[in-house]
Every structure is written in C-alpha cells, then in structure tokens.
Amino acid sequence: MLSAVDVFEAVAEPNRRHLLGLLAERDRTAGELVDSLPTLTQPAVSRHLRVLREVGLVEVRPDGQRRIYALKPDGLQRIDDWITPYRRFWRDHLAALHQHLENR
Amino acid sequence: MLSAVDVFEAVAEPNRRHLLGLLAERDRTAGELVDSLPTLTQPAVSRHLRVLREVGLVEVRPDGQRRIYALKPDGLQRIDDWITPYRRFWRDHLAALHQHLENR
DNA sequence: AAATCACATACGCTTGCGCTTATATACGCT
DNA sequence: AGCGTATATAAGCGCAAGCGTATGTGATTT
Numbered sequence: 001m002l003s004a005v006d007v008f009e010a011v012a013e014p015n016r017r018h019l020l021g022l023l024a025e026r027d028r029t030a031g032e033l034v035d036s037l038p039t040l041t042q043p044a045v046s047r048h049l050r051v052l053r054e055v056g057l058v059e060v061r062p063d064g065q066r067r068i069y070a071l072k073p074d075g076l077q078r079i080d081d082w083i084t085p086y087r088r089f090w091r092d093h094l095a096a097l098h099q100h101l102e103n104r
Numbered sequence: 105m106l107s108a109v110d111v112f113e114a115v116a117e118p119n120r121r122h123l124l125g126l127l128a129e130r131d132r133t134a135g136e137l138v139d140s141l142p143t144l145t146q147p148a149v150s151r152h153l154r155v156l157r158e159v160g161l162v163e164v165r166p167d168g169q170r171r172i173y174a175l176k177p178d179g180l181q182r183i184d185d186w187i188t189p190y191r192r193f194w195r196d197h198l199a200a201l202h203q204h205l206e207n208r
Numbered sequence: 209a210a211a212t213c214a215c216a217t218a219c220g221c222t223t224g225c226g227c228t229t230a231t232a233t234a235c236g237c238t
Numbered sequence: 239a240g241c242g243t244a245t246a247t248a249a250g251c252g253c254a255a256g257c258g259t260a261t262g263t264g265a266t267t268t
Binding site: 135146150151153154168169170 | 244
C-alpha cells in the first residue's frame, strides 16, 4: 500500500504543482498532462496524479478510454486554513512598515 | 552541501510546522523548541531549525549562549501568493453551493 | 477476436530525507 | 584556566520518494 500522503507533501513536489497549475486553467485528459511534462514518462505522471487524487486535490471522470482530470475546489483549503493564523504576521509587519515610512 | 530547500518542502515536514506554530505564539530559544519535541533529539531539532532558516521562515538572534528564534513575517507569503489564484476556485464553488441551497 | 490506444500498476533502482550518536564550537561561571 | 551549558555540525544508517522499464487492464477499432 502507498503511504498516505498529506496535502502539504503533495504540494511540495514541483511537478505536481505544475499539474495543478494546468488544471486550474481547465480540465485535461491524463494524456495532455503527460505531454505537459516532457521530462517525465507516462507512468511517472500517472503516479503524481494518483497522489493528487489521494489527497483530494483533483478528481477524475472517465470519458471513453480517456480519463479527464479536474481540480477539486476545496482541496487546497486545508493549506489555506493552516496559513490563516500566520497571515496576520506579515500583515502587521507591512502595516508597521508603512507607518514607519509615513512618519519619517 | 545541503540541498537548497524551498518553502514548500520546508513546510511539508510536520515537525517543522510544529516549530512554526510555537514561534507564532512567541519567540523561543532553541532549547525551548527542543523541549517541545520530546520525540526528537537536540541535533534533529537543530537541523529542522536550519532548514527553516535557510528558506527564510525564521530568523535567529544570539542572546549570550542562547539562540532566540523568531518567525520571519513574510516567509509564508510565498506560499500564500501561490495559493491565491486557486482560492477563487473554492470561493466560486461555495458561492454556487449557497446559490443552490437558496433556490431549492 | 485481434490489434491498438489510453492509462494504471508492478518492480527494481538510486538518491535524498530525517534520524541518532558522537563531536565541535562558543559562551558563562567559578 | 577549567568546567558545565547551549547549540551547531559531522558521520553513518534506514527508509521512503521519485524515476524508468516492463506489464496489466479496459475501451476502441477493424
């Protein structure tokens, strides 16, 4: 069995981020996605897609012998939720910076 | 030489996320952070802190023989910037869902 | 039904991560 | 100076990630 990957690990891989980027534009077949990563073989891309599936970042629907991949809407929200409390850090920091620039 | 890690990989490690969480509350000495991860040895935590330093997520200032670690304000912004274009996906999705619930 | 196409899985290999133990470095105290 | 304390680095190891080659599976075509 494949070790259950979490969203953070899934997104840490550059090729997988590339795939997500393409799927953000529009749905694509597995074949199109394979072609988009010419340095990788078809099985390699297929495995990346499997990881993205398993963490709920993408979903597949069959279309004849093709498989159409699509971005799952709320997949990345888990990362966004994690970042949220930290966001206030750089917001405060920027605010303080502006304050400083105005007062000099 | 240590392979130059990027922010995504840095944050993919659960222990490193744990460290960031503690530093979000307040600055801490390396020793405090070591104590916060009882399952790890001191060198292990030290290496995690090094990774977080190298990707710009934390910074250190010396205090006598102690080293005080602090969250760097804009470190996670790179991840946030990456997520931004995707955010509209689940926002649209939620909007459509609400629409659907109201109209039924 | 046989061949072909689109995609997934199996297997074996290499490389890099994260860990521990051992050691170095640097500061503080007596 | 000598010793404990605080932290970082070195060396070595096990394991899992990611890759390619080979093969399986199901749909399409002829």
